[in-house]
Amino acid sequence: MATVERARQSDLRERNLAAVLALVADRTAGAGGDPAPSRAGLAAATGMARGTVSALVDALLAGRLLEEVPPPPRTGAGRPAHGLRLSGRRVAALGVELGASHAVACVRDLTGAVRAREAVPTIDRTGPPAQVLAASAELAGRVLADARAQGLDVVGGAWALPGLVDTGAGTLRLAPNLGWRDVDVLALLGEHPALQGLPLAVDNEAALAALAELWHPGEPDDAAGGRRGASFVLVTGEVGIGSGVVLGGRPLRGERGWSGELGHVTVDPSGPRCGCGASGCLEAYAGQEALLARAGLAGGAADDLRRAAEGEDPAALAALDDAGAALGTALAAAVNLLDVDAVVLGGSCAPLAPWLAPPLQRELAARVLRARLLEVPVRVSATGADAAVMGAAALVLQGVLDAPAPLLGA
Numbered sequence: 001m002a003t004v005e006r007a008r009q010s011d012l013r014e015r016n017l018a019a020v021l022a023l024v025a026d027r028t029a030g031a032g033g034d035p036a037p038s039r040a041g042l043a044a045a046t047g048m049a050r051g052t053v054s055a056l057v058d059a060l061l062a063g064r065l066l067e068e069v070p071p072p073p074r075t076g077a078g079r080p081a082h083g084l085r086l087s088g089r090r091v092a093a094l095g096v097e098l099g100a101s102h103a104v105a106c107v108r109d110l111t112g113a114v115r116a117r118e119a120v121p122t123i124d125r126t127g128p129p130a131q132v133l134a135a136s137a138e139l140a141g142r143v144l145a146d147a148r149a150q151g152l153d154v155v156g157g158a159w160a161l162p163g164l165v166d167t168g169a170g171t172l173r174l175a176p177n178l179g180w181r182d183v184d185v186l187a188l189l190g191e192h193p194a195l196q197g198l199p200l201a202v203d204n205e206a207a208l209a210a211l212a213e214l215w216h217p218g219e220p221d222d223a224a225g226g227r228r229g230a231s232f233v234l235v236t237g238e239v240g241i242g243s244g245v246v247l248g249g250r251p252l253r254g255e256r257g258w259s260g261e262l263g264h265v266t267v268d269p270s271g272p273r274c275g276c277g278a279s280g281c282l283e284a285y286a287g288q289e290a291l292l293a294r295a296g297l298a299g300g301a302a303d304d305l306r307r308a309a310e311g312e313d314p315a316a317l318a319a320l321d322d323a324g325a326a327l328g329t330a331l332a333a334a335v336n337l338l339d340v341d342a343v344v345l346g347g348s349c350a351p352l353a354p355w356l357a358p359p360l361q362r363e364l365a366a367r368v369l370r371a372r373l374l375e376v377p378v379r380v381s382a383t384g385a386d387a388a389v390m391g392a393a394a395l396v397l398q399g400v401l402d403a404p405a406p407l408l409g410a
């Protein structure tokens with residue numbers, strides 16, 4: 001009986017710690033109200049007793065998940081209270097992205113600030129999965145060492161992968177652009193010495209990019225229009241094209257987490273062959289390789305295309321106009337189906353937005369029924385081309401916010 005009671009109390013404490021931390025995180029993100037709430041403010045917002053909140057805050061301060069902000073200068077009677085905010089001094093998370101022609105790793109602290117980052121411009125994705133993953137693990141090892149030298153405690157890492165990911169099993173089920181099928185990513189990464197002892201996760205890169213767009217504590221809410229009510233479809237482009245949908249502030253993942261395969265939405269049934277085996281998929285027009293080939297830059301990099309467009313090269317401009325229109329055709333279907341507020345361009349689409357957005361906007365205006373009443377805005381991701389890797393780290397940090405107790409001892 002006593003054991004059951006103790007377990008119940010420990011559950012309650014864990015939930016209350018998470019509630020207090022979430023409230024401070026929301027305020028840190030600028031979601032209205034006092035940007036650095038006091039203990040009294042937290043007690044009022046949670047409905048918990050002042051003493052209970054104080055004990056929880058003390059534990060979170062001792063664990064360096066929170067820190068105190070000096071009170072404002074005294075203006076009248078009474079002693080101004082210290083405010084509280086997330087601390088960037090201890091907990092951090094690793095994110096890694098395997099891009100089309102590059103790999104990126106970063107470490108973000110609990111406030112969301114990027115504390116270490118490295119990109120390697122070329123990673124040979126044609127090699128066997130074990131070799132490609134080992135190269136990404138080495139990159140991760142260097143970024144981890146940088147973060148640890150700053151005194152950060154990296155509590156986990158996540159890999160952003162293209163294609164259909166089984167997050168529970170830690171496997172990549174199918175990625176036509178990598179030529180991978182049923183690869184046990186977590187088992188392969190777990191063998192690498194640089195990652196020993198680090199809890200790891202995998203998820204789809206576009207879903208993580210959408211999470212990054214949603215998750216930016218420590219920065220005021222900007223064009224996202226507030227996290228809680230955010231509603232958008234975010235497009236990420238590499239070799240493939242993926243998308244992540246957020247409705248009412250929550251990611252919409254589908255039954256198995258396999259939604260968002262915008263790249264395989266048909267733009268023209270009689271169009272060119274796609275890597276998936278079908279024809280006329282969006283990827284065959286707006287995927288990076290297709291775009292470069294159409295621009296006469298086959299084998300080049302995303303930067304080559306941007307430079308060609310800046311130089312007003314006619315083939316590059318025509319390829320980008322076609323790609324933007326194809327994106328618009330596919331995204332019009334998504335907006336007609338889902339009624340999201342906005343379209344966001346991330347990944348390699350972000351630097352190309354000046355050329356992709358006008359034809360995209362034109363197609364949305366012509367094809368979305370609601371556009372007769374309400375425009376569908378197109379904007380660039382707040383995290384730019386790094387959306388997926390930022391989202392991978394955010395996935396781990398969200399886990400800390402949801403369950404901080406294991407980091408605090410008894």
Ligand SMILES: [Zn+2]
Nearest residue numbers: 264274276281
């Ligand atoms: Zn396809």
